[in-house]
Structures are given as C-alpha cells and as structure tokens.
Amino acid sequence: MRERLCFDNDGALHYLSDPSNPVASRLMDVMSSYGTPEEINEKAEEAGKLDNLMKRLEEEDSPYLKDVRWLEERRNSGDFVSVRDYRNSILEGKDVSFDSSRAVTLEISALQFFPWLIAEAERAISRKELMPGRFIRVRNMAEQVEDDGDLLAVAASMKIMGASLVESLDTRGTDGSNVHLGGPETITGYFGGIGQPNDHCYRWIDEFLHYYTEYGVKQVLNVNPGTVLLGCLLHRLGVDIEFKISVFMGNDNPASVLWTLMMARLLSREDGSTPLVGLNLSNSCDVETVKAVAEIRKALGLEEAVRIEHHITEPWRHIVRQPYCRRDDLLELAESIPNISAKHEGGDPEVEGKLSDPSSITDYFISKAEILEKGLMDKLERDYLSKHDAVNHTARALTERGLAFIAAPLLHD
Numbered sequence: 001m002r003e004r005l006c007f008d009n010d011g012a013l014h015y016l017s018d019p020s021n022p023v024a025s026r027l028m029d030v031m032s033s034y035g036t037p038e039e040i041n042e043k044a045e046e047a048g049k050l051d052n053l054m055k056r057l058e059e060e061d062s063p064y065l066k067d068v069r070w071l072e073e074r075r076n077s078g079d080f081v082s083v084r085d086y087r088n089s090i091l092e093g094k095d096v097s098f099d100s101s102r103a104v105t106l107e108i109s110a111l112q113f114f115p116w117l118i119a120e121a122e123r124a125i126s127r128k129e130l131m132p133g134r135f136i137r138v139r140n141m142a143e144q145v146e147d148d149g150d151l152l153a154v155a156a157s158m159k160i161m162g163a164s165l166v167e168s169l170d171t172r173g174t175d176g177s178n179v180h181l182g183g184p185e186t187i188t189g190y191f192g193g194i195g196q197p198n199d200h201c202y203r204w205i206d207e208f209l210h211y212y213t214e215y216g217v218k219q220v221l222n223v224n225p226g227t228v229l230l231g232c233l234l235h236r237l238g239v240d241i242e243f244k245i246s247v248f249m250g251n252d253n254p255a256s257v258l259w260t261l262m263m264a265r266l267l268s269r270e271d272g273s274t275p276l277v278g279l280n281l282s283n284s285c286d287v288e289t290v291k292a293v294a295e296i297r298k299a300l301g302l303e304e305a306v307r308i309e310h311h312i313t314e315p316w317r318h319i320v321r322q323p324y325c326r327r328d329d330l331l332e333l334a335e336s337i338p339n340i341s342a343k344h345e346g347g348d349p350e351v352e353g354k355l356s357d358p359s360s361i362t363d364y365f366i367s368k369a370e371i372l373e374k375g376l377m378d379k380l381e382r383d384y385l386s387k388h389d390a391v392n393h394t395a396r397a398l399t400e401r402g403l404a405f406i407a408a409p410l411l412h413d
Helices: 022-032 037-047 050-059 065-076 083-091 114-127 141-146 150-161 184-189 200-215 225-236 254-266 287-299 327-333 361-365 368-374 377-400
Strands: 104-109 134-136 164-166 219-222 242-245 276-280 307-313 340-344
Touching: 022 200, 022 225, 037 050, 037 200, 050 065, 050 150, 065 114, 065 150, 083 377, 104 377, 114 150, 114 377, 141 150, 150 164, 150 200, 164 219, 200 225, 219 225, 225 242, 225 254, 225 276, 254 276, 254 287, 287 307, 287 327, 307 327, 307 377, 327 340, 327 377, 340 377, 368 377
Parallel strands: 104 134, 104 340, 134 164, 219 242, 242 276, 276 307, 307 340
Antiparallel strands: none
16 A cells, blocks of 8 residues: 555655655554545445435435425426526627636535525525535534434535535534634634644544545545645545645645645646645735736646635625625636636625624534524524525626636536
C-alpha cells in the first residue's frame, strides 16, 4: 500500500512513503480497519445507491420516505420548470445563446433539515423557480442519523435531483476540541482557525470513512490544512474521497490559493485526479483576486477539477459586515471564468435587513431539541427559504445577462 505514496520527486515528497513518517503511518492504521481502498469504495458505492437508501428508509419506517417518493414523482411528472421555459419567461422570446462551458453552479447553504428541502421544492414548483444544483449541510452528523432517517432522506433526494451534496463532519474544533472556542458564540473570534487539534485530524478521517462506507457520503467540508493533506493522501492511496475547502480556511489571496492548489496537484494520483473539488474563497476576495485565482487554477491544470466557490450572500449576523452581496461581482466573473459556483448562505440584504430577527451563522450550531424547545423551526425554515429566493434572484440576473447556470439537473434539464 505504501508504494502508492511514492513520488518521482526527491526530498520532502519522498518522505511520505518512508515507514518512519508518523503522519502517513497513522493514516493507514485508521484506514486499515475499514478494509482495502477497493473494499472501502465498493461499500460506499453500495451504500449510496438510491434503491438501497430508499430500502433503509423503509426499514427504519421513516416518516420522510413519503416525501422522498413525492419528490421523485414530481420529477417524473415534469412538474419542475425546465431551464428552457425558465429562460423564456425572463427573456420573453428573445433569441439568446448560452455558453454551458461557463455555467455557474447555483449553491445554497445550509440545508439543515430534510423537511426544508420539501418546502423548497413545493415553492419551486408553485412559483416555477429553480432548485439549486449544489447543497451544503452543516448539521451535526450523529443528530442526522438519529432523526428518523434525515441523513438518508437528504442523500436519496440528491440522487433524485442530480444535485451535489457536501456534509460537514462532526470532528472539528466546534466539537469542544479547540480550547480557543467556548462554543458557537465565539466562532467569529477564534484563534488558529476552527481547528482539528492534536489527533482530531485522524478522527476526522475515521469519521469520514464511517459515513462513506455506511451511507455513501462521498463529499465533505474541509476546514484545516492537516485534514486537507490527509484527504489528499487518502485519495492517493485509492479511497475516492472528495472534499471542498471551507471559507474558514481563509484562502484570501493568490499566494494562499497557490499553496493550496499546489498541494492538490503535487499529491494527485498518477491519472492526475485530485479529491479537491471545491475551493471556497474568503468573503474578502475581490474580483481581481478571483481572476488571479482562476489563472493559477488553469496553470496547474485544475480548471475542470476544482470549482471556485464564492459567497454571494451571507447570514445577516455574526459573520460579515452587512450589507454584503457579491452578485454584481459574479456577473462580471461569469463572463470569462468557467467552473465557479454562487453560494447563497443568507437572504438578500435588502430583505434580511428589514427583519426583526434576521439570520445568524450561529443558528447552524443549535440542536434540533433546542430549536423545538424555543419554537425556532418556522423561523429557521423561513431563513432557509429566503436563501432559496436569493438563489433565484441570482439565476434571473445571470439569465438577463445571457449567462448560463446549473440548477438541479434531473429536475430542470
């Protein structure tokens, strides 16, 4: 197995295959309890098949099964607006040519609870709106598993919609391991990043392998240089992990991006593939920085592999100075840069700014029990649907400029 870590380069890269290297050795110790890379990938493929996900929902007598079936029926009936009809409703018959090679992925964060997805789908059908092509989740993984099959229901729905999904593993600094964080209320004042201190980077790998083999969860959020490295090494060893780098990594200038992408390129497999599929830039990045990042990505041969993900909107409180909206920047960037996504993590500022109880980034860390106890579920669903509205405002703006987008492919194409 260790020969898969061998590189032609001398020096530091050669050290990766050295038996005395404790980083790689510990990684392989964790991986070995799940089997060979081939066995791990086979388990994950089976676990992630739609039929198997539906079967498990049925076996658990999940109340969400009927809604997953409803979503599939609505898709099969063609109830969601097609991209063609959506464009025609905006352009009113104007003949516009759209370049799909530079289509912007419509992204929403964070889909915390499965019922919100159904509420969003109902809104999309009734208003002839679009469902995002990419969903991010930040909900506690263990809580998802215990919540009547929430994790299974979301995973099955993504298969039905053809959308991509990113889960956020529980092994990160907000789990209590980072002494600089007293809890979600200190998230914006942390030192040293969210963190994966001490041996938590290996626990992160262990947690990924668990959800990968048991539920087919393939793509996860990555917040720490150590877990980025271990994710690359795990992929190099043959496990088909995918990850996107979080905004909390702080890639906020071309030099930091070069460092990140250089690691992905140097540790890629012999066929050139890399587990890094998304790079979420810092909210501080301006248009010129994103353009420079795109040039670096292209120079390293990662233009098709790594999506540049940039926030268009953010929660009103506890994360950025408001008003914050980068939609105009996106329209400029989308003219020339391929493989980018427009991430919506808040409603449009002109909407949220008028609310007495606008959204907060700290809402992601409230348990379902506390949400129900405080009667917050309707409010949080409202906030999520406000993000859906922002997604569709972006889709409209792109369409009016003659720019393509990627919505949930199996619903709208």
